[in-house]
Amino acid sequence: SQQGEEDPQALSIQEGENATMNCSYKTSINNLQWYRQNSGRGLVHLILIRSNEREKHSGRLRVTLDTSKKSSSLLITASRAADTASYFCATGGVGGSQGNLIFGKGTKLSVKP
Amino acid sequence: NAGVMQNPRHLVRRRGQEARLRCSPMKGHSHVYWYRQLPEEGLKFMVYLQKENIIDESGMPKERFSAEFPKEGPSILRIQQVVRGDSAAYFCASSPWGSGTDTQYFGPGTRLTVL
Numbered sequence: 001s002q003q004g005e006e007d008p009q010a011l012s013i014q015e016g017e018n019a020t021m022n023c024s025y026k027t028s029i030n031n032l033q034w035y036r037q038n039s040g041r042g043l044v045h046l047i048l049i050r051s052n053e054r055e056k057h058s059g060r061l062r063v064t065l066d067t068s069k070k071s072s073s074l075l076i077t078a079s080r081a082a083d084t085a086s087y088f089c090a091t092g093g094v095g096g097s098q099g100n101l102i103f104g105k106g107t108k109l110s111v112k113p
Numbered sequence: 114n115a116g117v118m119q120n121p122r123h124l125v126r127r128r129g130q131e132a133r134l135r136c137s138p139m140k141g142h143s144h145v146y147w148y149r150q151l152p153e154e155g156l157k158f159m160v161y162l163q164k165e166n167i168i169d170e171s172g173m174p175k176e177r178f179s180a181e182f183p184k185e186g187p188s189i190l191r192i193q194q195v196v197r198g199d200s201a202a203y204f205c206a207s208s209p210w211g212s213g214t215d216t217q218y219f220g221p222g223t224r225l226t227v228l
Binding site for chain 1: 146148153154155156157158161169171172204206215216217218219220221222224
C-alpha cells in the first residue's frame, strides 16, 4: 500500500511566490525525505527530517514534520522558474525492511517566469 | 566524486528479449536499491542488496526479474522475456549504511521501452 501521499497533485505559481506541498503517511516512520525530479531525469535529494525533529531548513527550503498527524510539508520560498519539477516525499525505516523508501505520487510544481 | 552511475540510459527491447540494467553505486557505498517508476507515478521499491547478498526483494515480481550485486562490479537488474508492461524507468540508489535512516542517492535511471 502507498505510504506517502502528496497534496496537491499539481501546483502552478508565479516566480517569487512561495510554494507549499504536503505529504501524509500512514505508519510509523524513522525519517521522511523530500526529493525533486526534473522531467525525464533522476531524483535529487533535497532534505531528510528524522522522526524526532519538527522543522528543518536548507537554503530556500523549509520542511516540517508532525508525527502526531503523520504529515509533513515542504515550503519553497521565493520560487524560481528553475524550481519547476516534481517533488516527492519518501518515508524510510518502516515495516520489516530497514532499507527501502516508500514514495508518494508526487506534486508537479510549475513556476512561471 | 562520481555519483551513482547507471547504464544504459535508454534501452529498447522487443517482447521476449532480455534486459540487463547496470548500476554502480557511489564510492564507499555498499548498499544498493532498485526502484521502478511508471509514467506519472512515484517510485516503487523493488529490491535492496548488499555486496553478494539480497537483503529485501519484497518488491520484485516473482517471475522473470532477478538482481545481483557481486563482490566486484556493478549491481545488475535482469528482466527475462520482457513484456510491454515492463516499460518504465528503473532507478538505482545507493547509501553507505542501509540502516533505513540513510539518505539514498539516486542514479539518472534507465528508461526501458519494450516494443
